[in-house]
Amino acid sequence: MIIIHHMEKKHNQIKIKNIDWKKWQFTEKAVLCFVINNDKILLIHKKRGLGKGKINAPGGRIEEGETPIKAAIRETQEEVLITPINPVKYAELNFIFTDGYSLYGEAYISKSHTGIPGETEEAKPFWQEIDKIPYDRMWEDDRLWLPHVLNGKKVKAYFIFEKDKMLDHNVEIVESF
Numbered sequence: 001m002i003i004i005h006h007m008e009k010k011h012n013q014i015k016i017k018n019i020d021w022k023k024w025q026f027t028e029k030a031v032l033c034f035v036i037n038n039d040k041i042l043l044i045h046k047k048r049g050l051g052k053g054k055i056n057a058p059g060g061r062i063e064e065g066e067t068p069i070k071a072a073i074r075e076t077q078e079e080v081l082i083t084p085i086n087p088v089k090y091a092e093l094n095f096i097f098t099d100g101y102s103l104y105g106e107a108y109i110s111k112s113h114t115g116i117p118g119e120t121e122e123a124k125p126f127w128q129e130i131d132k133i134p135y136d137r138m139w140e141d142d143r144l145w146l147p148h149v150l151n152g153k154k155v156k157a158y159f160i161f162e163k164d165k166m167l168d169h170n171v172e173i174v175e176s177f
Ligand SMILES: COc1nc(N)nc2c1ncn2[C@H]1C[C@H](O)[C@@H](COP(=O)(O)OP(=O)(O)OP(=O)(O)O)O1
Pocket: 030, 031, 032, 048, 049, 050, 051, 056, 058, 059, 060, 061, 062, 075, 095, 103, 105, 122, 139, 140, 141, 142, 161
C-alpha cells in the first residue's frame, strides 16, 4: 500500500526498474488466447469489462482454483464460442496501473480449434490477416510484445499504465518460463 500511495503522488516518476516485480502482489490474474488459422488471427471487439471498446484477443480473469490454460480455453469458449486446442503459453505480462490496480496476464497461442466463432455479450470476433493487426485500436502494449510472440518467441514483459496511457515498459525475449 505504501508503494501505491507513493505511486499515486509521483506517478510521472514510476519506472519499471524501481519496482520489485518478484515481490509484487497482483490484484488480479488473467489470460489472453490468440487463435490462429493459416494466415489469420482471431481478434475481438471487446464489448464490456477492462478494455471495453478496444480490439483484443479473447480472454479474461482466471477463476479461483483454475489453471491459466483452463482459463484460456474457458474464456475463449465463453466469449467467442469456439474451443482452442492445445493452447501454448507465449507471454507473461505484468501490468501496474497508477490507480493501484495491477494485473498479471498470460498470453496463449492456439493453432487449432473446433467450432465457428460467434458474437456474444462480451465480444464480437473477427478473423484478421496476421500482417494487418490493428495495433492502433488495441492496448498500447500489444505492439511491443505481440509481434515477437507471432514470430515464435517467448516474452516476459512489464508495463506501467495510467488509465489507457502506457508510461513505461520493458519487454524481454526469454528461452523459457
Ligand atoms: C493494459 O494492457 C492490456 N493489454 C492487453 N493486451 N490485454 C489486457 C490489458 N489489460 C487487460 N487486458 C486483458 C486481460 C483480460 O483478458 C481482459 C480483462 O478481463 P475481462 O474484464 O474481460 O474479464 P472477464 O473475467 O472476462 O470479465 P467479465 O466476464 O465480467 O466481462 O483484458
